[in-house]
Amino acid sequence: MRKLNNILVSILLLVTASLVVASNVNEDPLEREVLNIAEKLRCTVCQNQPVAESNSGLAKDMRNVIKEKLQQGKNEKEIMQYFVDRYGDYVLLAPPKSGNGVPLWILPPLLLLLAVIGAILVMKKRGEEKIITPPTPLSEADQERIRHARSAMDESGENE
Amino acid sequence: MMRQVWWVIIPALIILFGLLGYGLTTNPKHIPSPLIGKAFPALQGKDLNGNNVTLGVVQGKPMIVNVWASWCAACQSEHNVFLRGARRYGDSISLVAINYKDELVNAKRWLNRLGDPYQWSFHDLSGRAGIELGVYGVPETFFINKHGIIVAKISAPLTDKMFERGVTLMSAAE
Numbered sequence: 001m002r003k004l005n006n007i008l009v010s011i012l013l014l015v016t017a018s019l020v021v022a023s024n025v026n027e028d029p030l031e032r033e034v035l036n037i038a039e040k041l042r043c044t045v046c047q048n049q050p051v052a053e054s055n056s057g058l059a060k061d062m063r064n065v066i067k068e069k070l071q072q073g074k075n076e077k078e079i080m081q082y083f084v085d086r087y088g089d090y091v092l093l094a095p096p097k098s099g100n101g102v103p104l105w106i107l108p109p110l111l112l113l114l115a116v117i118g119a120i121l122v123m124k125k126r127g128e129e130k131i132i133t134p135p136t137p138l139s140e141a142d143q144e145r146i147r148h149a150r151s152a153m154d155e156s157g158e159n160e
Numbered sequence: 161m162m163r164q165v166w167w168v169i170i171p172a173l174i175i176l177f178g179l180l181g182y183g184l185t186t187n188p189k190h191i192p193s194p195l196i197g198k199a200f201p202a203l204q205g206k207d208l209n210g211n212n213v214t215l216g217v218v219q220g221k222p223m224i225v226n227v228w229a230s231w232c233a234a235c236q237s238e239h240n241v242f243l244r245g246a247r248r249y250g251d252s253i254s255l256v257a258i259n260y261k262d263e264l265v266n267a268k269r270w271l272n273r274l275g276d277p278y279q280w281s282f283h284d285l286s287g288r289a290g291i292e293l294g295v296y297g298v299p300e301t302f303f304i305n306k307h308g309i310i311v312a313k314i315s316a317p318l319t320d321k322m323f324e325r326g327v328t329l330m331s332a333a334e
Binding site for chain 1: 191192193194195261286287288290291292293294296297
């Protein structure tokens with residue numbers, strides 16, 4: 001029994017020790033910063049993958065450049081500009097909000113707005129069309145016939 | 161009512177297909193270089209023999225910079241263009257190279273085998289000089305006029321025709 005206890009305790013110790021060790025692992029904040037910037041840059045050889053995720057040689061080199069620049073005290077904006085100056089706006093995964101990139105940002109909401117306005121106009125028009133115009137009022141002769149028929153029905157109804 | 165709607169939809173469709181057609185026919189791998197019209201940056205490093213070199217325009221001479229690597233098959237196909245170009249223009253143009261992410265041994269062997277048209281090759285083992293120049297693949301070729309301004313950048317294997325065009329552009333921009 002004692003032996004079993006010892007084994008259990010050592011297992012417990014091992015498990016908790018591994019937890020303590022695991023919680024002590026912390027990431028390099030610089031590495032995180034590098035990835036934050038690399039996520040916004042397009043890997044120029046893989047078309048639609050961010051530099052942060054690509055395994056291509058160029059992406060690795062670009063991550064190294066980002067790291068170096070951060071160590072030199074450059075901020076994110078300066079580093080992004082460094083790449084834009086060399087690879088053009090293409091290197092930005094999100095197109096710039098100025099110059100050539102403006103239509104890309106403005107057009108979708110504008111088209112949506114136009115579509116909504118169009119839809120409202122069309123629906124309004126259709127709504128108006130659907131209203132049933134009241135039938136022309138019956139002539140005096142027709143109303144007389146109805147009255148006549150009703151009174152005839154009432155008389156026969158009394159007998160039922 | 162329906163007639164009016166078609167007047168909007170048809171032009172919109174024509175514009176849409178026009179844009180789609182344009183998008184499909186252009187090469188997505190071609191990235192226009194923002195460096196054209198800018199000064200070629202001076203880069204310091206070593207050549208394949210370990211000598212210190214500065215990549216930059218010397219003595220007001222137009223310069224062609226070819227980015228190559230021994231592991232790049234397309235570089236072999238354009239190599240003859242540079243051999244012919246070097247013979248043709250001799251000293252009037254400085255033809256230099258950046259040896260991109262390559263082992264020295266392989267690079268030297270490659271030049272021995274195919275012939276060396278370059279005054280020297282800048283050894284860019286890390287690819288840093290490449291990034292400095294916005295290089296995203298090899299081969300790439302820069303044409304720089306005598307004032308040190310980049311007038312053209314080709315991101316493809318060069319042909320004799322492109323070489324001549326580059327030379328014209330370099331001398332045209334005074």
